[in-house]
Amino acid sequence: MTKLILNRRRFLGTASITGAALASPAYLRRAMAQSGGEVNIWTYNDFVPEAFREQFESETGIKVNVRLVDDQGKQFNLLAAEQPNPTVDIMTVAGHRFLQFIQSDLLAPLDTDRLSNWSNINPTFSESDWSTINGNKWGVPILSGMEVLSYNTEVVSEEEAMTWDTLFSQEYANQTAYIIQDMFSIIMLKMGYDGNMVEYMDDPEKAAAIVEEAKNFLIEKKPLVRKYYDSGAEFQQMMVNQDIVLGHSWNGPAAALINDGFPLGMTIPREGSYGFVYTFNIANNAPNSENAYTFLDALLASPEIGAAMTKASGFISTYKGASEYLTDLERKSTVFPDEQLANLQFFRAEANEMKYSLVDPAVEAVKAA
Template sequence: MSSILKPTRRTALKLLGGSAAALAAPHVIRSAWAAGGVLNVTTYDKFLPQEFLDKFQKDTGIEVRVRLTDDQGKQYNLLTAEGANPSTDICTVAGHRYSQFIASKLLQPLDTGRIANWKNLNTAYQDAPWARVDGNLWGLPVLSGYEGLARNVDQVKDAPSWEIMFDPQYKAQTSYIVSDFLTIAMQYLGHDGDFVSYEGKPEVAQKAVNEARDLLIKHKDMVRKYYDAASEVQQMFVNEDIYLAHSWSGAAAKLIMDGHPIQVSVPKEGTFGFCYTLNVVNNAPNAENAYKLLDAILASPEVGAAMTRQSGYSSTINGVGDLLNEREKLALTLPQEEVERIVFFSSVNRDMKNEMIDRATTEVKAA
């Protein structure tokens, strides 16, 4: 799939402008586009439903031009290259990548006062710590994913704690991604699996990592197989090779939607997740139109329901669960108390975290 949509004949004619003078004066073209009601959005495939975009364009007269991306780094590189004259008004950034974009002055702080429907955003996301950097909010959270405890409900009736992953009755019937589950094990042991509180404290961090590493090594006999790809854990559940797993929400949701007896939850010790946000680009030529789109997304839970159905991620918008059928609710939503247990990845201290977790992962696998 190309990361950039091909221009239509209509947009190509507008780009050409019809005269050499227009080509010699791109700033004039920019002003004309803004006055004419244009909005340039860079986002991922299946994030913005076409039906929603069609209605937004009809209601506002704003032409929305979507450029698809498949990588955070590509967005960063494009915005950096364009500098003070971006061709994008809205980009899509994961919260744990904020520091890179903000430090390079690629985003503008979000003015929630310009979003009348901000109240329709789930309270867990309205002023979340991960979303506030340097005293400002930087984007509208729209879709999220998380690490959950997946279980075969025919075999495991309840799982309130991550402790069940170490229960001898499920010996050789569990599975996880070692690097990801290490940070979950840190949370289970009462440590900071996201390393935010360990900034400048490498000795404290290393001690916590070592405890989690040793816990996993001690209980290696619980694990049927360490996995890397979502398809692996899905197949193990289908074959009933395992009854319990640490799983990203998307992998578990696919099994649930396909009718398998799987449920995913966030145990009492909590878990980690990521959140995609729509961000207004610094010096965006059509910032006013960008805010109109953000407000329209929050105007109705129907938009959030459509976004979560087609993307497979959980919606951040209030009322979405009421519009889903029972199977969709099971696959794509969580009770509010479980949503509030999710610690969304921070951009703070990522290098220390990556280095220590990578080393511990190798040690667990080699033990």
């Protein structure tokens, strides 16, 4: 998966939200039964809203210690080095990285019965196939990013943007762009296959045939594309310069343009797309597991908290009702209708070794064609 390019501070501007809007006082009174102590969290910048953190500490007596991380691999290595006695209670793991952490016994299975506010999460994020491994839940979905079809709303209609076919149409020849490696998963899904290739782990010949079919499709459509790009900044520049009017992109760079006032829209087309979810996970042998569950339940207590996380981070909230606490512009750049979210699938890692051993050379073949 290509790295998401996103300037979180620029994305939505202000990250502020009042402490009074961040949590239900009734819930926090229940949390007052806690006896204080601390909870240690490794996460990305702005994933714990500061106003929520301050109110949580005030109402529960639990001190929240946040250590910022910027790389999943570094976090894995640090956590592995600390086992069996980690210093962290909660860390942030992307759903498609679960397997690596689980197989190394670094995460504790999540007991959702201890989270009275679990139902506040949109089931698109909490109940999808990626979220259950070996019969257990492993993380609390908090924020999401996804691949979308982005379009200049002054040129392309929303109806046209509801299908990936428009990206490959003669009407917009040489006015489109996409990240070619990421498009392989989309094309396989569009053709009715499992773009994660998990279904074909025991049938490598079928997997190879599917990648070959996707490769041939992209070669056939190559004359229509203006550019295979690599970074979100490239996509943004091509849109602003009107070199393209339609493109596959990650939602982050697209949303940044929307918030800058550019006439851009984005959809999850009816054929489907792929996304990833950031989750809060409890470390195996966490030193403060009770406080960790108290923190997570408080974080899920109200949609205002989800909205605050979106405002601060720029990613899409997993909370039901979070959009009600966003401005019109923020909703336009971070909210999708439920019927579009139903088209979303999530990246899984089980078949990655096989998948990319086939996709990587296919990508080079398309480029060379």
